[in-house]
Amino acid sequence: MHHKLFRLSPLCIALSIASGLSVSEVTAQESQTVEDNSATTEKIAVLGSRRSGRTGTSTPAPVDFISSEDLSSQGNTDLSVMLRSVVPSYNVAEQPNLDEASFIRPANLRNLPPDHTLVLVNGKRRHRGAVIAFLGSGVSDGAQGPDISPIPSIALKEVQVLRDGAAAQYGSDAIAGVMNFQLKDDADGFTLTARRGATFEGDGENYRFAANLGLPLSDDGFVNLSLDYSEYEPTQRQVQRGDAARLSVNNPAIANPAQTWGSAEIRDDFKFFVNSGLELNDHAELYSYANYADKEVHTIFFFRTPDGSDRSQRFSNDGGQTVLIGDTNLNNDITCPTINIVNGNPTTSPGFELISNGGPLDEECFALAEVFPGGFTPTFGANVTDSSIAFGVRGEFDNGFSYDVSAHTGRSKADYFFINSVNPSFSNSVANDGISPGFNIQTDTNFNIDLAYPVEVGLASELNVAAGFEWREEEYEVGLGDPESREAGDLAGQGFRETVDGFAGFSTRAAGVFDRSNIAAYLDLEADIVDGWILGAALRWEDFDDFGSTTNYKLSSHITLSDSISLRGTVSTGFRAPTPGQANSVRTSTIVTSQGVLESGTLSPTDPLTIAIANAIPGAPSPEILQPEESTNYSLGFIYSNSGVDLTVDFFRIDIDDRITLGSNVDISGTLAAGGAAAANLQNVIDDIVAAGDASASSISGFNFFVNDFATETTGVDVVLSMPVNLNEGDTRVLFSYNHTETEVTNSSNALSATRIFSIENGLPEDRFTLTGIHAQDDWNFVARGSYFGEIGVGNDVGLGVTGDFDGFYSGKFLVDFEAQYHFSENFSMTFGLQNLFDTVPDEVPNPESNAGQIYPEESPFGFNGGSMYIQLNYTM
Structure with missing residues (x-):
């Protein structure tokens, strides 16, 4: 866990020794069916090399084919x-329960944030998701990566993963690696699947219908269509919160559980792709793809x-001593009474009647x-839509000159809503269902020209010269929330929170539209210097209209x-x-x-x-225009x-x-409480913000903003093995993949807390491996997979133990999956599967009652729902 590159864990060393004298290129984990996994099978690599005819075993960087x-x-x-x-x-x-991150879940390649991995579809850059993961379990906090969930698996021919900086x-973004989702291009055939599943606990019921259809487009083309529709019921893995259990003794209106922890509910998850x-003619091909996806996601806050002991300015503004009461008419002689809260239940306290x-x-x-005699738990949801269209023309002439001219635009929208929440400053508050705090839209547009030409220069092979140009525009839109979500009501100034709760x-x-454009040009050279030695070099220049250029x-x-x-290696920036x-x-x-449920703001670093505000708070960091992150990548492979055997x-x-x-977080409430000139200056700034129409400024206890703050060193090793096994009957293959990755924060200013540093360095497993056996015999296919997820450390959970000595680490676990088909x-088959066969769950969080009822760490890399089962019917023709 606390190692440097190439000081590897004992497991890694053991695997390297066990693997023999050297290492090899394996084109992917479970890359092919047993029938298609012969020793002579080769894949044509798209990633890592712009030279045609390159295979997975001859690329200078590792490429997996799935x-x-x-x-x-x-x-x-x-x-x-x-x-x-x-x-x-x-x-x-x-x-779970992590705001926008529950709608587009952050994914991490090589333990880096999701926006450090470039995602392509048919070799073209995919647009970003509309969601910024403000709460991303530490590692992904503030990341805005692409959303791959709208891509239906039935639409895919294969997935290529380049594990190298590119x-x-x-x-931009190709720091951890590149993932290319290659769509099916069949001109005939039809596939239909229907699936039903649930967890061993009986919740999380889900079903899915998916179809793929290939059609000819005249005699020289194809149209391939894919549809996918699914729904997921939520799961619940919690105990009753300690505060809810305590208050429910005198308040039967409190629900049990008052708050749930589990997988989000997903409704009407519809996905469509056409390729x-x-x-x-002999030298030109038109191509295009498009997609549309829509889903509704519900998560719990x-x-x-109900007694205001969470210090949230809803039911009480003095920590649960008295009921917070608003006077709807301050111009008459009626004075609302002071009601002391007795036994934690305002509604039964003397005087409440x-x-x-x-x-x-x-x-x-x-x-x-x-309105809420038992308190309340808001449901935060979003309608997430995703669409894109790409088209282009490509070809190759007899002299080897090839070209590809394309355009692409993609759009992701997250339209947020609340159920069972209110703006407490409105005296006519009711349990609102559907109040919207606004929306985010991300729109990306790309135009590309890619050219390549082989030149004879007297080497063992022709020198492949590739060059290209790109224009890209990114646009981020913030949509205005409903008035009740953002404006102060008639009880403003009487101690109530003055925006929608949550x-x-x-x-x-x-609100507004914020955009940026850039242009880029590249040159890529590759050739066999002598027989058996490939050498490549690439240079790329990009210029952005907001912060300048980078090479x-x-x-x-x-x-x-x-x-x-063979040996291979790369060095790149x-x-x-x-x-x-x-x-x-x-x-x-x-x-x-630790002070209760409070409000935190995120502000633009360039907003006046x-x-x-930063200038009004002593010791606050200075906001500056964001600059690009810069990386250097090294790789060495065998x-x-x-x-x-690969x-x-x-x-x-x-x-x-x-x-x-x-x-x-910059402490606003602490500065105000301290008084003096700094507090007076800060209060004046807040009053100006409220007067400008942003009522949320009156309730936030602190704020933060994006900064270029720290440096990291990420090191590791990947081991991939594929080999046939002779069992006399049928065809069998064993696939093994291992990854060891560790990250160290090497430099940081005061913007990163110790908790955040802990999560960045320990929040994802340093050791992961999968061992898969695939066996085909007669009419049966079997897949058995064992997966190990190493230890993780959760910074927010340090000190949760009874004695205060819990170190925040949760042990590694081994999971087993099994599937039989x-x-x-020839056309009809049935599949039965068990995921997490032995119902393995993470280590429990210490003291779940005092930790909002949470039993398992939400950061668990394999989830916390335990085992599940599914059955699927398949029809092909």
């Missing part, structure tokens, strides 16, 4: 979770206690306990030592540009602190009001391939400077 069969032989329908099972360096958690080849191509029995005080005096609606200050390079080499053994969303976000959300070992190191992150005929 077939559609590998994805379909799993119990989950979310593409991110499917990839987690077959790519050990890829992690994605359940993300910004010099493909541009098409048409040959114009924290419980609001005066404001709730229909008398004159009831008409004028308002307490939120009248996530203040986007105000007129926050990056990559050098790569592949050396064949014998028929079985890379970058990630800050997104317009990160540079312009203004929002507030509810956080849980951000600067004014390849062994002989008699159907083995690779690749060491890597990724150094990143000026990493962009959400800075630590029987073919009734």
Whole structure:
């Protein structure tokens, strides 16, 4: 856990020794079915080399190929979770109760944030998701990566994963690697699947219908259509919260459980993809793809206690001593009474009947306990839509000159809503269902020209010269929230929270359209210098209209030592540009602190009001224009391939400077409480914000903003093995993949807290492996998979133990999956599967009653729902 590159864990060393004298290129985890996994099978690599005819075993950087069969032989329908099972360096958690991160879950390649991985579809850059993961379990906090969940697995021919830095080849974000989702291009055939599943506990019921249809487009083209529809019921894994249990003794209106922990509810998850191509002549082909997806996601927020003991300015503003009562008419002689809260239940406290029995005080005096006598737990949801269209023309002339001219635009929208929440400052508050705090839209548009030409220069092969140009525009839109979500009601100034409870609606200050454009040009050279030695070099220049230009390079080499053994290595620089969303976000959300449930704001680092507030608080960091992150990648690999046995070992190191992150919370409430000139200046700034129409400024206890703050060093090794096994009956293959990755924060200013540093360094497993056996015999196919997820450390959980000595670490776990498929005929088959066969769950959180009822760490890399089962019917023709 606390190692440097190439000081590897004992497990890693043991695996390297056990793997033999050297290492090999294996094109992927469960890359092919047994029938398709012969020793002579070769894949044409798209990633890592712009030279045509390159195979997975001859690329200078490791490329994994994951077939559609590998994805379909799993119990989950979310593409991110499917990839987690077959790519050990890829992690994605359940993300319960984590605001926007529950809608587009952050995924991490090589333990880096999701926006450090470039995602392509058919080789074209995929647009970002609309969601910024403000709460991303530490590692992904503030990241805005692409959303791959709208891609239906049935639409995929294969997935290629380049495990190497490639910004010099493909541009921004390609620091951890590149993932290319290759769509099916069949001109005939039909596939239909129907699936039903549930957890061993009986919750989390889900079903899915998916279909793929290939059609000819004249005699020289194809149209391939894919549909996918699914729904997931939520799961619940919690105990009753300690505060709810205590209060329920005298308040039967409190629900049990008052707050749930589990997987989000997903309704009407619809996905559509179309891929098409048409040959114009011997030298030209038109191509296009498009998608549309839509889903509704519900997640749960924290419980609001009916006595106000959570210090949230809803039911009480003095920590639960007296009922918070609003006077709807301050211009008459009626004075609302002071009601002391007895036994934690406002509604049964002496005097509460005066404001709730229909008398004159009831008409004028308002307490939120009248609406929510047992407190309340908001449901935060979003309608997430995703669409894109790409088209282009490509071809190759007889002299080898090839071209590809394309355009692409993609759009992701998250339209937020609340159920069972209110704006407490409105005296006519009711349990609102559907109040919207606003929406986010991310729109990306790309135009690309890619050219390649082989030149004879007297080397062992022609020199492949590739060059290209790219224009890209990114646009991030923040949509205005409903008035009740962002405006103060008639009880403003009387101690009530003055925006919708849970996530203040986007105000007129926050709303707007923020964009950025850039241009890029690249040159990529590759050739066989002599027989058995490939050498490549790439150079890319990009210029952004907001922060200037950046130039990056990559050098790569592949050396064949014998028929079985090869070496490969790369060195490259890379970058990630800050997104317009990160540079312009203004929002507030509810956080849980030792002082109770408070409001925290995120402000734009260039907003004049951000600067004014920061200047008004002594010791606060200075907001600055965001700059790109810069990286340097190193890799060294060994390849062994002989008699159907393929083995690779690749060491890597990724150094990143000026990493962009959400800075630590700047304390507003503490500065105000301290009094003096600083408090007076700060209060004046807050009053100006409220006067400008942003009522949320009156309730936030602190704020943060994005900064270029810290540097990290990420090191590790990947081991991939594929080999046939002779069992005399049927065809059997064993696949093994191992990843060891560790990250160290090497430099940081005061913007990163110790808790955040702990999570960045320990929040994802350092060790992951999968061992898969695939066996086909007669009409049966069997898949058995064992997956190990190493220890994780959760910074927020340090000190939760009874004695205060819990170190925040949760032990590694081993999970087993099993699937059996029987073919009734050539067209019809049935599949039965068990995920997490032995119902393994993470270590429990110490003292769940005092930790909001949470039993398991939400950061668990394999979830916390335990085992599940599914059955699927398949029809093909």
